[in-house]
Amino acid sequence: MRIAVTNCNTTPAMTEQIVRGARSAAGPGTLITGHTPDWGPESAEGWLDSYLSAAAVLDLLRRLDGPVDAVVMAGFGEHGREGARELLDVPVVDITEAAAHLACLLGRRFGVVTTLDRTTGQIQDSLHTAGVGQNCAAVVGTGLSVLDLDEDSDRTTSAFVAAGRRAMAAGAEVLVLGCAGMTGLERGVSAALGTPVVDGVGAAVRLAESLVSLGLTTSRVGGYAKPLPKHRTWHPPGAG
Amino acid sequence: MRIAVTNCNTTPAMTEQIVRGARSAAGPGTLITGHTPDWGPESAEGWLDSYLSAAAVLDLLRRLDGPVDAVVMAGFGEHGREGARELLDVPVVDITEAAAHLACLLGRRFGVVTTLDRTTGQIQDSLHTAGVGQNCAAVVGTGLSVLDLDEDSDRTTSAFVAAGRRAMAAGAEVLVLGCAGMTGLERGVSAALGTPVVDGVGAAVRLAESLVSLGLTTSRVGGYAKPLPKHRTWHPPGAG
Amino acid sequence: MRIAVTNCNTTPAMTEQIVRGARSAAGPGTLITGHTPDWGPESAEGWLDSYLSAAAVLDLLRRLDGPVDAVVMAGFGEHGREGARELLDVPVVDITEAAAHLACLLGRRFGVVTTLDRTTGQIQDSLHTAGVGQNCAAVVGTGLSVLDLDEDSDRTTSAFVAAGRRAMAAGAEVLVLGCAGMTGLERGVSAALGTPVVDGVGAAVRLAESLVSLGLTTSRVGGYAKPLPKHRTWHPPGAG
Amino acid sequence: MRIAVTNCNTTPAMTEQIVRGARSAAGPGTLITGHTPDWGPESAEGWLDSYLSAAAVLDLLRRLDGPVDAVVMAGFGEHGREGARELLDVPVVDITEAAAHLACLLGRRFGVVTTLDRTTGQIQDSLHTAGVGQNCAAVVGTGLSVLDLDEDSDRTTSAFVAAGRRAMAAGAEVLVLGCAGMTGLERGVSAALGTPVVDGVGAAVRLAESLVSLGLTTSRVGGYAKPLPKHRTWHPPGAG
Amino acid sequence: MRIAVTNCNTTPAMTEQIVRGARSAAGPGTLITGHTPDWGPESAEGWLDSYLSAAAVLDLLRRLDGPVDAVVMAGFGEHGREGARELLDVPVVDITEAAAHLACLLGRRFGVVTTLDRTTGQIQDSLHTAGVGQNCAAVVGTGLSVLDLDEDSDRTTSAFVAAGRRAMAAGAEVLVLGCAGMTGLERGVSAALGTPVVDGVGAAVRLAESLVSLGLTTSRVGGYAKPLPKHRTWHPPGAG
Amino acid sequence: MRIAVTNCNTTPAMTEQIVRGARSAAGPGTLITGHTPDWGPESAEGWLDSYLSAAAVLDLLRRLDGPVDAVVMAGFGEHGREGARELLDVPVVDITEAAAHLACLLGRRFGVVTTLDRTTGQIQDSLHTAGVGQNCAAVVGTGLSVLDLDEDSDRTTSAFVAAGRRAMAAGAEVLVLGCAGMTGLERGVSAALGTPVVDGVGAAVRLAESLVSLGLTTSRVGGYAKPLPKHRTWHPPGAG
Known part of the structure; x- marks a missing residue:
């Protein structure tokens, strides 16, 4: 089973720390990959950081390489969780x-x-x-x-x-x-x-493993239906 | 009094409609300016759109030209409100x-x-x-x-x-x-x-005018303290 | 626009203070009139006073001279608000x-x-x-x-x-x-x-102005329907 | 034990009906007296009636003849309950x-x-x-x-x-x-x-009897402290 | 009227104390009988004791000798109340x-x-x-x-x-x-x-008397319907 | 890891069904043992059954043979959960x-x-x-x-x-x-x-495994402290 763990900020040292925690909690057959958003705040401490982080993490998740079985979002109190549930077909657990x-x-x-x-x-x-x-x-x-x-x-x-x-x-x-x-x-x-x-990191890894092994994933009925196809721009036009 | 009204999506026609509504609700001395995020979803319908919109609107607000007396955020149910309160010294009202x-x-x-x-x-x-x-x-x-x-x-x-x-x-x-x-x-x-x-647009314009005329703005005690100075990137590095 | 501001007690000096506050908060086109109940408690501090005040203020409101565009009830925590909404066709805001x-x-x-x-x-x-x-x-x-x-x-x-x-x-x-x-x-x-x-006085004046300028008034659907026509006596029979 | 039961409106036939219900519920040693406010609405149906009724019933209670052991307020959903608790030293139960x-x-x-x-x-x-x-x-x-x-x-x-x-x-x-x-x-x-x-009438009579027989009455600590001595007028000055 | 008061623990001295309290609270025509479970904890202080007590008290109640008009359950915070309501046709009041x-x-x-x-x-x-x-x-x-x-x-x-x-x-x-x-x-x-x-003991006795005298007992609609007939064993098989 | 799964009723066929479900959900290293209370209701459908079941399951748990790493209580909506947490040093999860x-x-x-x-x-x-x-x-x-x-x-x-x-x-x-x-x-x-x-059975097994693997068990601070040593009788004296 492959679980992608996303840091909510751009500090790689924190991603490494999170990955160490995730690996020490994970079951034997679980492969943990760590992911750092390539934009956003260097740390999330407040609402502005949290909303910026949410968009950056969702941008990361929509561009994830290769299939994963579940995603763990490692930002305590940060936003974005429900958006990731819409976006992905695999279970999403927030720490x-x-x-x-x-x-x-x-x-x-x-x-x-x-x-x-x-x-x-x-x-x-x-x-x-x-x-x-x-x-x-x-x-x-x-x-x-x-x-x-x-x-x-x-x-x-x-x-x-x-x-x-x-x-x-x-x-x-x-x-x-x-x-x-x-x-x-x-x-x-x-x-x-x-x-x-x-x-929360260890807890989320274990909960994600539980959902995957039980064959459960996010409901598409109601609020977490797949995002509607539409035009979305993920960065300022001058920027790229 | 100048009130900046931000659309939450990138569709200029909707910004125009919102501005018409805001102007018809505003008091005589109020100047309404309409603002369209230059990135984000073309319409916000769900969590993914909402979080993307929140970051794009906050990006717009941090780059606002010239002083305003208040901000109205015209996305019904969309995120970002509390981040704007941290960011700005003027009152922020969400529709x-x-x-x-x-x-x-x-x-x-x-x-x-x-x-x-x-x-x-x-x-x-x-x-x-x-x-x-x-x-x-x-x-x-x-x-x-x-x-x-x-x-x-x-x-x-x-x-x-x-x-x-x-x-x-x-x-x-x-x-x-x-x-x-x-x-x-x-x-x-x-x-x-x-x-x-x-x-909500008319309501928010009137509430924003009320706060401004009463000399009230967001509390800096607690959750809406000014954002901490730190490194924040507002778009992917390849993008710009 | 004319807004009637009612004190909840019989002390005229407090009515004057409230009117000063209301006028300093009101917009340019707003005429504030102050009203003191001619019966009730000299100050409202507790439930007994509050219920007595509610009846006296409602008695005042049903006998208001001339048309008003909104009513502000200036008793903090005092009762009566919902009764005034039934009684009047104009918006009622409690401080x-x-x-x-x-x-x-x-x-x-x-x-x-x-x-x-x-x-x-x-x-x-x-x-x-x-x-x-x-x-x-x-x-x-x-x-x-x-x-x-x-x-x-x-x-x-x-x-x-x-x-x-x-x-x-x-x-x-x-x-x-x-x-x-x-x-x-x-x-x-x-x-x-x-x-x-x-x-609260300034806030209520501004909210009342907002409702009036937006063309909004109390809903007649449900709890704030107009009072039913019936026999009501507003004072003891011996008293008058 | 004497329990005063107050109608919340001025219709004597309803007081009689309430007293019949109260007597059929009361224990053997209980004397029920019925009381009709001498002002107020003929029936209470809505907030205006309820606040008018509250003041009229409190006016009745402050002028009650002779000692009672408890008061039952027989207006379903009507206001006044907490004021009566301040006013009286005996238990007050609302139906x-x-x-x-x-x-x-x-x-x-x-x-x-x-x-x-x-x-x-x-x-x-x-x-x-x-x-x-x-x-x-x-x-x-x-x-x-x-x-x-x-x-x-x-x-x-x-x-x-x-x-x-x-x-x-x-x-x-x-x-x-x-x-x-x-x-x-x-x-x-x-x-x-x-x-x-x-x-509610029978229930309130039995609860009032219970409180009296257990030696319990309203707390004077906090919200139901005795009303402060002050000037209160219970009717319009022209009226009497 | 006969009210059975059940202690929630096996300590007879506490049953006696409860019965004294119940009798001093009861009305003139009420006969209080005290009941001690013949199994369970000697005192109930925590969840384990409470669940053990609940079963022991229900066992006592299903074997009660002779008719009673109401039951008072004298365990403060202990479980079992709703089960007694299913079991008995008379009102049940928990202290x-x-x-x-x-x-x-x-x-x-x-x-x-x-x-x-x-x-x-x-x-x-x-x-x-x-x-x-x-x-x-x-x-x-x-x-x-x-x-x-x-x-x-x-x-x-x-x-x-x-x-x-x-x-x-x-x-x-x-x-x-x-x-x-x-x-x-x-x-x-x-x-x-x-x-x-x-x-609570006095309060429960008075509330039980009130329900009985008003002809009220537990609803059989919904959650407190009579227990379904089925095989239930009230003690370990080796034990008897 | 050994997880004891307790049925809440005395029907062995249901224990077998629960064990099948638990085993199909369990991770590779987990040994599931099924346990049927030797007293209680044959099925739990209501409050009386639930309280009887709670005591019988707690009686089973205090007499469990050999060490276990966690307990799953397989009664949906049945009582007893908090008592088991007091009783046992290992995590307890209710379905x-x-x-x-x-x-x-x-x-x-x-x-x-x-x-x-x-x-x-x-x-x-x-x-x-x-x-x-x-x-x-x-x-x-x-x-x-x-x-x-x-x-x-x-x-x-x-x-x-x-x-x-x-x-x-x-x-x-x-x-x-x-x-x-x-x-x-x-x-x-x-x-x-x-x-x-x-x-719930599969969910509880996975949650129990998660707690065990993370080294977590019930807090002894507050409500789930160990039961106090005292005299407790688990069945009627005549019964054994």
Whole structure:
């Protein structure tokens, strides 16, 4: 089975980190390929970045080389998920919803620990529209930006643990890594906090494998029908 | 006061129609300018189109010539609204939310009549995230595509009236034109249905004028803080 | 355009303050008239006052001299709004809902800062039934009564700022003046708090102008149908 | 124990009907007194009537002769409930909420069958603010006005049964008589529909007795604190 | 009238305490009988205990000697309520919902003070499915286990008062005793906190009496239809 | 990896069917063992059956022979899930929630097609408490009992397709098999309806494998803490 994992930003080092996380989670027969959009923001932190990222990732997906069995979208709280479902015949799993789906199985309420406070509203909206916002007790920022995350692992861990405690005080019984750039952090912070911590990248890979192996893919009835054939331009006319 | 009204698709005829609607709604001192994205879909009907449109409209807005006092985003149910709020220092009003805000003042429950059924979910999500979904009794499709709307006015009116009756049977006391391409239809269908019908373009222009004249603009506290300075590429590298 | 603005209590000084706020917000062609109920409570602070005020304001409205184009009801959280919609053929805008509608355009979550804590539940119910409660993060009392508000402007400002900070800590990105008697305070507290502050009186005047200029008025389909002709007595029989 | 039951309109025949229903429901030691407002609407059918009724009933309650142990407010969907709670030291039970409380104990979802369709929104709001709207599957009108109800008992029963079937098709497992003027109808329509039917008047009397016998009354903490001492005028100055 | 009150655990001393509470609440003509399951947990504190208790209580109820007019289930937050409604032709009232129903009549928001924190989620779910969760401001644990409750009355009272203050800080205007083993505590803690406190056992007895005297019982339409005749084994085969 | 799959009723033929479904869904390294409670109902159709089943399944789980890596509870809409999470150190997945989690990934709204109408309320409650009820458009009964399901495959398929169409008319874009006894039906009805159909047994097996392979298990913080040590009796004293 081949699963394409798309970074939502243009930073290749983050794609590599995501791919490492995806591979460590994947089942034996799964081939993970990593993909970096060739335009968009270098990191996604807010609505403007998210919408730019959505278009760039969809542009990447419509030009994907070779067949894949499923797509994992590795932008936590970023937009685009439903567009990819229209575009592709294979299942699409976004790491935001994936982490929440698994977290719901592990505790009655979950919390998300993410990067900057400015992204918390976007994440809440993303959980809500995916149908898994109800049991989210809190979305809490660490104050670290996306590109700060891997510079200093101790600082990242401490910031996560402090924010995780705030989410737990608000009722969370399980935590979710609220950024693809946190992938790999889950075991350390889980041990420090004494509670399960779900990484969305690993969760999404496993959910994508599950859908493929069960022969399930996106419904074409209703909202995720195939895009209508029409004229679409993917970049400014002066640009090319 | 200068209000920039952005079409969400690349069809200039629709921009012209929107500008006509905006000008007929605007107060005496308001200058309306119409803007067509130079890339994106020729019409927005579904999630893929909506995300592509969001990036193209944001690209347009970041390159807007000259100062404006407010921006109206004329894509019903399309994405991008929150990104524009981050990007700009002036108020941003989306026609989806604008129509719903005014509709709430005219009846206890409102309904939206839109183009294709496939877009109803997107519109519901857009109303919800704007905070005005609670009193929406129904979003109903006419079965007409965006570019079909102005070809045959009788057909459009009949389709709207039929769908409007379904929305009213579901509890709507006020209706909303669920597409920027329906602008101008409001009086005819209101007379036919015996109930107020709100056009989002006119509603958004009036709300934008209201915010400007009251000296109000987007909060920078929280989710709509200014975008962080960072590297963003707005088109594929080969393209330009 | 003539807009009648009704105070919800019998204190003429507050009517004057409301009229000043309404006039400073109104467009050039708008004539604002202020109206004080000739019975009811001297200030509305709680459910008993609110219901008494609702009847007195409706009594005032059914006896309004001369034609008006719209009515603004200037009681924050007070009852009566839907009754006025049944009674009148012109649009009716309540300052509670008006402030919330504009606040939703300026931030993802808003907060209300009001007078006494005892009124917060009423305000929450009023926002909910108007369809704009979802994005309200908090309703916070200042501890000041309605008639205390204009006695000492520094005290009022400080109390508002302190309560506003509590609302912002609860997630509000925009604030709303939660009493008609706070009209005029918006610029000062907005500067102190660094966030937009919406005055309901100004918001309602602008929304009323918008509805009138768009040719929109209350739906007669459903809940706001004209009152049935029947015998109604507006005061005790011994009284007159 | 003495329970004062207040009609919400000025029609004495309806007060008599309500008192008959209240007495047939009351426990052996309970003395029911019926009260008719001396001003207000002759029947309450819509928001204007409801707000007028609320003030008239509160005026009645503040002038009640002699001590009572509890008050039952017999207006289905009418306003005023929370004001009476502020005003009085004894428990106050409204028939709308009372019927819903008991209905929740008898089935997973309940429905309300009421008079004119125009009142259904008001009833939904009343259930919501009382905290018992969640399990309401439908509020359905019979098309009969309040004063039509007892003119022709067969017509009333048939209309109720037809509307009850619509509520049951929408998921109701229990029904509620949605007007004080339907009191006495419960057994007949229950037999015809094969499902329990709750009369709000009887339910409210029993709930009021329960609160009194348990030594419980309205909380003074928060929203239902005693009204502040202030100047209130209960009728127009010319009137008396 | 005979009301059977079932303890949810196997501790006879708690049954006795519950029966005392029930008798002190019951009307003059009511005969209360107390029932202890002959299997199940000695106290119910968590989901495992609750499901075990549900089956044991249903086993008790299907074997009840002699006719009863109503059943009160005295396990706060425990499962089984809906099964008893299917099983029996008489009304069934659970103390969790009963306390909430009465609390809604006494204040705009109520709080529950219970035993261990681990049970708070279960109680929230129980209130929600009963249709009375909306106005619950908080469920707060005292940290005392069920069997600790009556060992040291001062300790219990202090723990309740401290937890009650937390619930009131979260918006509760009325409190509910969140364990059948707290029955009898209501007057003391109400005096200490200055707010009404509802005991679920007394509330349920009064609600059961109300239903019986009004001739109301569980609907057989929909979810609470009589159990289908089929083979059911109530204990392991080796066990008997 | 060893996954124990528990039937919720005592019918061995249904356990066999469930095991077949589980094995056809399981990954290569997974050993599925099937377990039938030795007491309880022969089929679970309603609340009484569900609570009896919950206790019997928990009794089975506390006596499970040998270590397992995860447990799948194969009763659609049946109770017990949270009790098993307290009891066991390994992940527990219920087929109700599992099907809903995967369905959310395949369409914007899903529907459940189940056995008898009487069970629909229970299923709605189960989805809600699991946190995945929001996007459920409808739960529809086929009118077939659990034990009728496999007698006549054509009849079952036709009944499912008819009910599935009703769910789709209510907005479902994906369907869920609403009974463990429907396992195996998914491909046929999916083809007939042109929309994905999720079997809860397969979904739960895949989710359980995912949790195990990611090193995740139930949180012990909060509601799913280990059961307290105490005296519990699992059957009537006379019985054994």
